[in-house]
Amino acid sequence: MQVVGFSPMLNAIAGLIVWAAHFLLVYGAQATVCWRGLAGATLWGQPLVPAIVLGLTALGLVAVALIGGRAWRRLHSGLASQEGEEQSQFTLWMSLAVTLMAALAMVWEAVPVLILPPCG
Amino acid sequence: MNLQSAMHPAGPDGERIAALSWLLFGGGGAIFVLVMVLVLVAVVGGRWERRLLGSRRAIVVGGIAFPVVVLTALLLHTLGLARAIGLPLAGGEPPLRIEVVGHQFWWEMRYPGTLPDGGIVTANEIRIPTGRDVMLEVTSADVIHSLWIPALHGKIDMIPGLVNHRRIRADEPGVLRGQCTEFCGAQHAMMAFYVMAQTPEDFAAWLDQQRLPAAEPDRPILALGRQVFGAAGCGGCHAVRGTEWNARIGPDLTHVGSRLSLGAGVLENHRGTLAGWIAGSQDLKPGNRMPSFAAALDGQELRAVAAWLESLK
Amino acid sequence: MTPPDTAGDALRHDAPLPNPLPRPPDELPRLERIWRSPRGWAFPWTEVNNNWIGVLYLGTAGLFCVLAVILSLLMRAQLAVPGNDLLDQETYNQVFTTHGTMMMFLFAVPAVEALGVYLLPAMLAARDLPFPRLSAYAYWAYAVGGLGFFTSLFFGLAPNGGWFMYPPLTSHEYSPGINADFWLLGIGFIEISAIAGAVEIVVGILRNRAPGMTLARMPLFAWAMLVFAVMIIFAFPAVIWATVLLELERAFDWPFFLPDRGGDPLLRQHLFWFFGHPEVYIIFLPAAGAVSMIVPAMVQTRMVGYGLVAMALVATGFLSFGLWVHHMYATGIPSLSLAFFSGASFAVSVPTGIQVFAWIATIASGKPKLHVPMLFVFGFLFIFVLGGLTGVMVAIVPFDWQAHDTYFIVAHLHYVLIGGMVFPLLAGLYYWAPSAAGWRLSVRLGKWVFWLLFLGVNLTFFPMHISGLIGMPRRVWTYPEGMGLEVWNMLSTASAAVSALGVLLLLVDLARNFRMSPGGPADNPFNAATLEWLPQGNYAARSIPRITSREPLWDQPDLAEQVRQGRHFLPGTVTGLRETLVTSPVEARPQYVAIIPGPAWAHFIAALCTAGFFLSLTVKLLWLAGIFGTVAVSAILYWLWTGTDLGPVVDRADIGGGLCLPVYVSGPDSVSWWAMVVLLLVDGTVFACLGFTHAFLWLSNGDAQWPPPGMGVPEVAFPLGSLALLAGCAGLLWLAGRLLRQGRARAMGGVVLLALPLFLLALGLDLHAVWQAGIRPTLHAFGAATFANQFWQGLHGLMVATMALYLAARAFAGLIDPVRRITFDNVRIFWLYALAQAAAGLCLTHLLPRALGTG
Structure with missing residues (x-):
């Protein structure tokens, strides 16, 4: 089935899918905590909101690192199939570039939690 | 001096934001010029410059590395600023609370705790003492409005069912102007107000004056005015503390004579404009909620009611 | 259905051309007859061909743009001096609401969608997009519904609550008239029409590319349109849902947004801006894609940083969904939540920077000629970069608290939209007009149009940055004297007149020099590299070329001649019906020959009645709505029954190069499954x-x-x-x-x-x-x-x-x-x-x- 051929496209955008999940979870969790009046709550002794945001960001960064690392290895392993070489190089490169973009966005979105009050 | 300008700040938060604005204009302007120069070089530059610019490396440096560095610095700077804006200013005193309620198309200001059974209620102006934090607690009685006093701070939306907060502070005595900035219907354009910053002593004196109920008429024309007010049905919408009228649909008129404007910043406030407003509010501010009384009142009655209202200092 | 293994061989750059000469003498006449446009009174109502629908679509979008420009001139005239009474407050409020609504929903999105419908088949060397009747249906529903919407202005019934339609102002209590319903129902279904177009474009781009046009070789405009269409698919549902909720509240008193019964007005704002912010990029990306096509042709060199630009388009498509609260900084949301959106706003500016520098790099590595399209590209860079920089400013929360809902934002958004969309669109018009009309628009008039618009737009909107910051809110029908606003407003109004002159000259140019010429020119006036410059007929290219690079017309010098001779794939018609080649989504290997429908009345009647249904609902003529609805559904069912799922008309189709493809597949290989x-x-x-x-x-x-x-x-x-x-x-x-x-x-x-x-x-x-x-x-x-x-x-x-x-x-x-x-x-x-x-x-x-x- 040629639909299998769709998976390089999903690989190419996987980093941004991780970003989207990260963004929705971070915003959703923080909004929920604040609406429920849990600004002062803690998780394992840490303030709740920073703990959630930083935890999710760490998870997200690990995920994009895995995706990007896999693309990097395959890009430099010379295993890209002979006939579709140009095409698979391209999607692997895109996968890698996209993870860098996603990582940057996640870091920029997480930095505020170190500076601003959780719900103020 | 412009009374309603973000670039003419009159308080610490306004000044911080204005300074940020100038930083942004300077930096943005420099980047704009730089990019345009690069476009020019790309077209008419020498071989060497164009080869340098015409590479993938130029894209990575100019389109990725440069923005990432600049924007990271800017992000950290503005987050620090946002944090500072949220913190209480020095001074020690707890902030003065003022409740502001948006109405189509005017403002109701309440000073909770200033009277034994609540607080004084005024309209279309905020009086504040200088040098003290003032916490505006804003909401709306009908649609969404937004309160903006650019010289002191940015906007805060007034949303029905929700109370939002905006801390302001003025450094020097003076008058500033504010306006509604969320489209709220027919007369959104004519929904303004004044902010009067006074020395703490003047402010206290004003507050004492406002605490008093409306003065009893001491001249026949004023007595007639009070009578016309009742007969024409004005009390069906307006309150005048110390009288039998206490409706809350329109502005509280207890001390209307002392206010800086009429019709939410539309007119100056004196006997003539009062009469004009009562007679023709639909001509002066079409679509507002107050009917014109030109047909209901004759000239004598109009003059009387305007005189009485003017006397309510 | 697995495609034959020979596909790989037939697609190699050194394989012999798929079809030999000479071609059978009746092959071309037969192809022309099958793809002929309907004649006489049936035209253009029954036409479904993308060339015609695309141009009609663009023309209609242009008409709505001109109408909305006229509204903006009315507003500028009203604001020329303080305390003016040219328009009263009610008229002004209807005019600004209609202006914004039309520009966003009736001009910007349809215009870029139309550009896609017109250009994509030729650029991908497809005979047509896979669902031509769907495009035609979407077009007619939009055209009729849009005209109906605009007419409401003449009866004083146009919506007056702003293009964002925030409740409670737009709730029944504060807007009891049917004005708001004109927005909700009139625009609501045009959103559905945009979605129909997006489905068509996604499937078309992924499944109808020329053999060998892998994703890595796809023109950047196609990348941009792909991202555009996918963004519509995820953004428009939010505004449709917000529209449904508000209409349910207005019609049946279901209190979604009324706080006294547990509703929340901010719900509408979240839903609306979840659509509204991506919308800006939905409008911008196709225009950026067009620029990425025009620049290489103008400077006669390959796009520098193709991969970076494709990545930037995809990244923008995602990141722009993380910005919606950007429009709600003043609603009292906690500052940390706002900061997430600030961070995302910063992130989305990086891909835009990549594109700007890629264009500069491409210009630097080529030899720019100052053709009219290139002038508009320079104008675009100037205006758009300025608008982008103010965009970074308003992403910063404290600054936005001041700028929000003032004329600063009016300036910013017009810089972004006029710079980022109108100028590229005009560049595209002057660039691609020869592909539709056979010859170029006037160079002399074009230069006048450019300079009038460039100066007019800058001098209209730059002063608004200032008037906003010194205290002028948006959406005010008048302003008082003595606030220092007089000079800036007068300048804006005077310059708006200059822009209007530019628009007028453009219309003159089009009226004098633009004539559709089906059968198309064999000309490639700018020596561009991509397939839309192949010799074209209604059937697009005579034979569907085998592609071996990103710039086929530069790398395969005889391609145009080979294609015209019919030496590439599918040089005629196999089934005697309209067909197009379906290829695999990533590698673009031929999979099957899809039969696509020709001219018919059903989609036109269905579109007319769909528009009629919603407009009758608006004016509360339920019986009429019932009739229209029934006819619309019946027409659609008739269209499906007679025009779709024809089955395997012939067993196999020989398209050349040893490829014998099925003409009917089902399951995940079929385009209809994808749709x-x-x-x-x-x-x-x-x-x-x-x-x-x-x-x-x-x-x-x-x-x-x-x-x-x-x-x-x-x-x-x-x-x-x-x-x-x-x-x-x-x-x-x-x-x-x-x-x-x-x-x-x-x-x-x-x-x-x-x-x-x-x-x-x-x-x-x-x-x-x-x-x-x-x-x-x-x-x-x-x-x-x-x-x-x-x-x-x-x-x-x-x-x-x-x-x-x-x-x-x-x-x-x-x-x-x-x-x-x-x-x-x-x-x-x-x-x-x-x-x-x-x-x-x-x-x-x-x-x-x-x-x-x-x-």
Whole structure:
């Protein structure tokens, strides 16, 4: 089935899918905590909101690192199939570039939690 | 001096934001010029410059590395600023609370705790003492409005069912102007107000004056005015503390004579404009909620009611 | 259906050309006859060909743009001096609302969609996009509905609540007239038309590319349109849902947004801006894609950083969904939440920077000629970079508190939209006009148009930055003297007149120099590299070229001649019907020859009646709406019955190069399967918005009011009963599939007719459960949200019922068999989705309150 051929496209955008999940979870969790009046709550002794945001960001960064690392290895392993070489190089490169973009966005979105009050 | 300008700040938060604005204009302007120069070089530059610019490396440096560095610095700077804006200013005193309620198309200001059974209620102006934090607690009685006093701070939306907060502070005595900035219907354009910053002593004196109920008429024309007010049905919408009228649909008129404007910043406030407003509010501010009384009142009655209202200092 | 293994060989750059000379003498005349446009009174109503629909679409969008420009001139005239009374406040409010609404919904999105419909087939060397009647239907519904919408202005009935339509101002209490309904119903269905176009574009780009045009070789405009269309699929459902909620509130008093009954006005803002911010990029990306086509042609060199630009387009498509609260900085949301959106706003500016530098790099590495399109590209860079920089400024929360809802924003957004969309569109007009009209627009007039617009736009909008910061709010019909605003406003008004002159000259140029010439020019006036400059007919390229690089016309110098001679793939028609080649999504290997429909009346009547249906609803003529609705649905069913799922008309089609392809496939290889899946993504996004509505209102109300006193959560037996019915229905659908595989199509039809009542019963049971538990839609937002779910499920009940009856009818008519089964496949996917959605809906009503411990 040629639909299998769709998976390089999903690989190419996987980093941004991780970003989207990260963004929705971070915003959703923080909004929920604040609406429920849990600004002062803690998780394992840490303030709740920073703990959630930083935890999710760490998870997200690990995920994009895995995706990007896999693309990097395959890009430099010379295993890209002979006939579709140009095409698979391209999607692997895109996968890698996209993870860098996603990582940057996640870091920029997480930095505020170190500076601003959780719900103020 | 412009009374309603973000670039003419009159308080610490306004000044911080204005300074940020100038930083942004300077930096943005420099980047704009730089990019345009690069476009020019790309077209008419020498071989060497164009080869340098015409590479993938130029894209990575100019389109990725440069923005990432600049924007990271800017992000950290503005987050620090946002944090500072949220913190209480020095001074020690707890902030003065003022409740502001948006109405189509005017403002109701309440000073909770200033009277034994609540607080004084005024309209279309905020009086504040200088040098003290003032916490505006804003909401709306009908649609969404937004309160903006650019010289002191940015906007805060007034949303029905929700109370939002905006801390302001003025450094020097003076008058500033504010306006509604969320489209709220027919007369959104004519929904303004004044902010009067006074020395703490003047402010206290004003507050004492406002605490008093409306003065009893001491001249026949004023007595007639009070009578016309009742007969024409004005009390069906307006309150005048110390009288039998206490409706809350329109502005509280207890001390209307002392206010800086009429019709939410539309007119100056004196006997003539009062009469004009009562007679023709639909001509002066079409679509507002107050009917014109030109047909209901004759000239004598109009003059009387305007005189009485003017006397309510 | 696995494509033949020979495909790889036939696509190699050193393989012989797929078809030999000489070609059979009747091949070309036959192709021309089949693709001929309808003549006489049938034109253009029955036309479906993308060349014509694309140009009509663009022209109509241009008409709406000119109308909206006239409205803006009225506003500028009113604001020329303080205290002006040229327009009264009511007229002004209608005019600015209509201006914004038309520019966004009737001009910007349709214009770029039209550009895609017009250009993509030629650029991808497809004969047409896979669903031409859908494009034509979307176009006519849009054109008729848009004109109806604009007419409301002449009766003083135009919407007056701003293009964002925030409640409670737009709720029944504060806007009792039908003005708001004109927005909700009139624009609401035009959003549906945009989605129809997006489905077409996604499937077209992924499945209709020339053989060998892998994703890595796809023109950047196609990348941009792909991202554009996918963004529409995820963004527009939010505004459709927001529209549905507001109309339900207005029509039936369901208090979603009314705080005195548990509603929350901010719900509308979240939903609206979840659409509204991506919308800006939805408009900008195709324009950026066009620039990435024009620049290389103008400077005669390959795009530098192709991969970076493609990545930037994709990244923008994602990141722009993380910006919606950007428009809600002043609503009192905690500053940390705002900062997330600030961070995302910064992130989205990086891909834009990449594109700007890629264009500069490309210009630097080539030899720029100052053709008119290039002038507009320079104008675009100037205006758009300035608008982008103010965009970074308003992403910063404290600055935005000052700039928000002032003329600074008016300046910013016009810089971004005029710079980022109108100038590229004009560049595109001057660049691509020869491909439609056979010759170039006037160079002399073009330069005048450019300079008038460039100066006019800058001098109109730059002063607004200043007037905004010194205290002028947006959406004011007048302003007082003495605030220092006079000079800036006068300057803006005077310069607006200069821009208007530019628009006028452009119209003169078009009237004098633009004539559609089907059959097309063989000319490539700018020596561009991409396939839309191949010799074109209504059928696009005579034969479908085999592509070996990103710049085929530069790298395969004889390509144009070979294509015209018919030496590439599918040089004629195999079935005697309109056909196009379907290729695989990533590698673009030929998979099958799809038969596509030709001219017909059904889609036109359906579009007319769809527009009529919504406009009659707006003016509350329910009986007329009933008639229009019935005719529209009947026309669509007739169109489907006669024009789709034709089955294998011939066994195999020889397209040359040793490739013998099927002309009919079903399942995941077929384009119609893809279209259905894309449609379900739209549907699923709407349902996600419904879930968000529940979660948001719960948070806003707190546990004690969710459900509020007096409303309970139904007994658990009810949802279990509904679930059992849904499961039974799914089982019957499985059985139907099995019967069809065994060739027992009529029995399959019978089983489908059995499955339908189970589904409807499950929905009915839940409605009963909710009602008997005391839940009422008008009393509290909890009830309103619950019934919004019922409404959405009911709508799917109706759709499934229509589809099931249609399927059964096809089965009994002998039009379905184990091979010819697309109708069955599509109905089944939709139905299974509806079952899953119904189960998820049960969770919202019954599980959510229980899980929260509030039920």
